[in-house]
Amino acid sequence: MTMTPLPSAEPTATPLLSVTGLKTYFHTFAGVVKAVDGVSFDLALGEILGLVGESGGGKSMIGFSIMGLIDPPGRIEAGEIRFEGQDLLRLDEARMRGVRGKRIAMIFQDPMTALNPLYTVGNQLEEMLRLHTDMPAGQRRARCVEMLRDVGIPQPEERLDSYPHQFSGGMRQRVVIAIAMIAGPRLLIADEPTTALDVTIQAQLLRLMKRQVEQTRASLILITHDLAAVSQMADKVVVLYCGRIVERGPTARLIRRPAHHYTRGLLDSIPHDDRSRRRLHQIPGSVPNIRALPPGCAFAPRCSAAQPLCREVEPVLAEFAPGHAAACHFPLEAKL
Amino acid sequence: MFGYFTKRLIQIVVVLWAVSVLVFVMMSFTGDPTYMMVPLDATEEQIAQARRLLGLNDSHLVQYGHFLSSLVRGDFGRSFVFRQPAMQLILERLPATLEIVILAMAIALVVAIPLGVYAGASPERASSHAVMAGSLVGISLPGFWLGMVLIYVFAVKLQLVPSSGRGPTQELFGLRVSFLSWEGFRHLILPALTLSVGTLAILIRIIRAEMMEVMKQDYIKFARAKGADRRGVLFKHGLKNALIPLVTVFGLMMGDLIAFATLTETIFAWPGIGKLLVDSIYRGDRPVIVVYLMFVAFMFVVVNFVVDILYAVIDPRIKVK
Ligand SMILES: Nc1ncnc2c1ncn2[C@@H]1O[C@H](COP(=O)(O)OP(=O)(O)OP(=O)(O)O)[C@@H](O)[C@H]1O
Numbered sequence: 150m151t152m153t154p155l156p157s158a159e160p161t162a163t164p165l166l167s168v169t170g171l172k173t174y175f176h177t178f179a180g181v182v183k184a185v186d187g188v189s190f191d192l193a194l195g196e197i198l199g200l201v202g203e204s205g206g207g208k209s210m211i212g213f214s215i216m217g218l219i220d221p222p223g224r225i226e227a228g229e230i231r232f233e234g235q236d237l238l239r240l241d242e243a244r245m246r247g248v249r250g251k252r253i254a255m256i257f258q259d260p261m262t263a264l265n266p267l268y269t270v271g272n273q274l275e276e277m278l279r280l281h282t283d284m285p286a287g288q289r290r291a292r293c294v295e296m297l298r299d300v301g302i303p304q305p306e307e308r309l310d311s312y313p314h315q316f317s318g319g320m321r322q323r324v325v326i327a328i329a330m331i332a333g334p335r336l337l338i339a340d341e342p343t344t345a346l347d348v349t350i351q352a353q354l355l356r357l358m359k360r361q362v363e364q365t366r367a368s369l370i371l372i373t374h375d376l377a378a379v380s381q382m383a384d385k386v387v388v389l390y391c392g393r394i395v396e397r398g399p400t401a402r403l404i405r406r407p408a409h410h411y412t413r414g415l416l417d418s419i420p421h422d423d424r425s426r427r428r429l430h431q432i433p434g435s436v437p438n439i440r441a442l443p444p445g446c447a448f449a450p451r452c453s454a455a456q457p458l459c460r461e462v463e464p465v466l467a468e469f470a471p472g473h474a475a476a477c478h479f480p481l482e483a484k485l
Numbered sequence: 486m487f488g489y490f491t492k493r494l495i496q497i498v499v500v501l502w503a504v505s506v507l508v509f510v511m512m513s514f515t516g517d518p519t520y521m522m523v524p525l526d527a528t529e530e531q532i533a534q535a536r537r538l539l540g541l542n543d544s545h546l547v548q549y550g551h552f553l554s555s556l557v558r559g560d561f562g563r564s565f566v567f568r569q570p571a572m573q574l575i576l577e578r579l580p581a582t583l584e585i586v587i588l589a590m591a592i593a594l595v596v597a598i599p600l601g602v603y604a605g606a607s608p609e610r611a612s613s614h615a616v617m618a619g620s621l622v623g624i625s626l627p628g629f630w631l632g633m634v635l636i637y638v639f640a641v642k643l644q645l646v647p648s649s650g651r652g653p654t655q656e657l658f659g660l661r662v663s664f665l666s667w668e669g670f671r672h673l674i675l676p677a678l679t680l681s682v683g684t685l686a687i688l689i690r691i692i693r694a695e696m697m698e699v700m701k702q703d704y705i706k707f708a709r710a711k712g713a714d715r716r717g718v719l720f721k722h723g724l725k726n727a728l729i730p731l732v733t734v735f736g737l738m739m740g741d742l743i744a745f746a747t748l749t750e751t752i753f754a755w756p757g758i759g760k761l762l763v764d765s766i767y768r769g770d771r772p773v774i775v776v777y778l779m780f781v782a783f784m785f786v787v788v789n790f791v792v793d794i795l796y797a798v799i800d801p802r803i804k805v806k
């Protein structure tokens with residue numbers, strides 16, 4: 150009996166996605182907008198990452214950077230986006246198209262506008278199979294029916310021939326999820342997938358997405374304003390402020406013991422009464438003009454704990470517990 | 486659906502009636518047709534007789550009544566010049582006009598769609614700016630000048646195509662057409678080209694503007710996120726959406742070309758309805774002018790109708806109602 154050498158197993162530590170020092174800038178007439186300014190994070194296979202922060206924090210631009218869909222005047226200035234072992238920033242457009250939709254799928258915020266109004270849902274779903282598989286036409290339709298059923302659309306056979314405007318918002322977002330998942334991506338990026346929907350439907354759709362990624366053992370980046378949703382869904386959280394990471398860590402720990410004052414503010418603004426709208430209005434002041442950030446900590450103008458040091462020296466992201474890091478001179482959680 | 490057609494029908498009737506009033510008023514103030522009808526050496530007596538026969542002594546209201554009732558009966562009068570029913574004259578020459586107009590629209594579409602789509606998708610590129618500059622030139626070129634330049638270059642100098650006339654024709658479904666033979670088709674090229682340039686230039690600009698708007702939409706970004714290639718994004722997802730506002734413009738342009746191909750037909754001695762109109766105005770052939778105007782009005786109503794149908798075909802959100 151001969152022993153064939155086992156292929157050396159990939160070290161389990163190799164993440165599915167590893168973003169390092171990502172900088173995505175917009176070169177506008179009014180100046181350079183550093184939408185994403187040196188962001189790094191890892192994501193393991195099967196993991197769910199919550200990307201949170203107020204509007205303009207750069208969450209969507211991180212998603213689009215990963216997808217290779219930053220358009221002028223935007224440009225990825227620096228960094229590395231390593232996915233399944235290759236740097237996506239070095240792929241040419243043709244190879245990147247093979248990644249988009251097939252390996253990494255993305256869901257947008259507004260299901261009312263993400264679907265093309267002139268084509269049937271079936272056509273738009275099948276397009277994924279036409280683009281990314283060599284499945285024969287007959288089989289494709291059956292697969293589409295199965296996928297629609299999977300995301301909870303009743304009478305999928307008939308609904309395949311309906312147009313987007315014949316669906317409700319929630320049903321449309323189910324269709325969008327079906328489109329995103331049908332080619333079996335390893336990573337799903339969901340950019341505020343439920344913000345535009347009714348509160349009761351939000352929870353259903355989040356559960357649906359979680360189930361979908363779990364079933365296919367894919368990873369999920371959930372971009373949202375909604376820390377409450379993140380706390381139920383995500384394994385770990387990245388908090389963004391003005392294009393930079395201010396805190397990141399395992400969900401349970403970060404929620405229980407936030408270190409950065411901005412994270413604290415976000416958490417405090419979650420209403421405990423479930424019926425009221427989850428709006429962020431408790432952090433005083435507003436997001437500064439990203440074109441002219443103050444020196445030092447960008448959050449200083451709004452931070453109650455700010456000291457002179459904060460306005461002069463920019464705090465760096467420092468890990469103070471395994472996997473838990475924050476960029477703050479005077480963290481809430483100075484000691485372990 | 487039934488309601489839709491009734492509405493359309495009523496609309497056609499109202500439009501035609503309004504045009505009949507306009508035409509009648511216009512005709513009443515543009516001279517006395519009697520002199521067209523009588524021999525040059527007619528006596529006062531004969532002229533008065535003719536006036537009586539034509540009903541020109543009646544009040545305007547009575548005259549309009551006669552005019553309208555003959556229109557309703559389908560009697561559009563006879564050409565003073567050709568002594569033939571005026572409608573027949575128009576219909577005989579219509580295929581010649583339709584031929585160059587359809588070819589001109591086809592040329593315009595085939596050229597304008599790709600150029601407009603690319604210029605709209607990458608408006609910042611130098612090539613897009615060049616396309617826009619070119620279209621501006623196309624819009625500003627006077628048709629008659631362009632026609633003469635084309636004749637000079639392609640017919641006189643290079644002798645690739647004939648300079649004027651219609652050439653041989655064949656019968657197709659009872660209509661005389663020239664595009665079936667190579668020689669006939671050669672005669673079509675220059676007039677169609679001349680006719681197409683202005684339309685083409687305007688179409689490019691409209692398609693570009695629509696595409697720029699469409700490219701900002703979420704479904705375009707979503708199509709890209711799906712991994713669709715540039716062609717699929719631009720032509721499957723982009724163009725079809727950009728076409729919706731284009732349909733109206735396109736319909737009106739087509740009607741415009743048919744109705745007012747006059748200049749081009751005159752330059753190329755092309756025996757279409759435009760040339761017939763010019764000749765008829767020149768000869769004071771009133772019945773032909775009347776029928777021509779009524780016909781053009783009718784055609785625009787039909788174009789409108791076709792545009793409505795096309796909308797419903799392209800856009801599933803629109804129901805014909
Ligand atoms: N085309 C553009 N030109 C200039 N600046 C841009 C452009 N697109 C995005 N930005 C800037 O990039 C920054 C980050 O935007 P991004 O959309 O990523 O924010 P976000 O965190 O997703 O916010 P939201 O919660 O509102 O979706 C913003 O300040 C925005 O002004």
Ligand code: SF4
Pocket residue numbers: 409410411446447448449450452453454455456459464476477478479480
């Ligand atoms: S660095 Fe200073 S200003 Fe910034 S969050 Fe920490 S304490 Fe507040």
Ligand SMILES: [Mg+2]
Pocket residue numbers: 208209210340
């Ligand atoms: Mg966003």
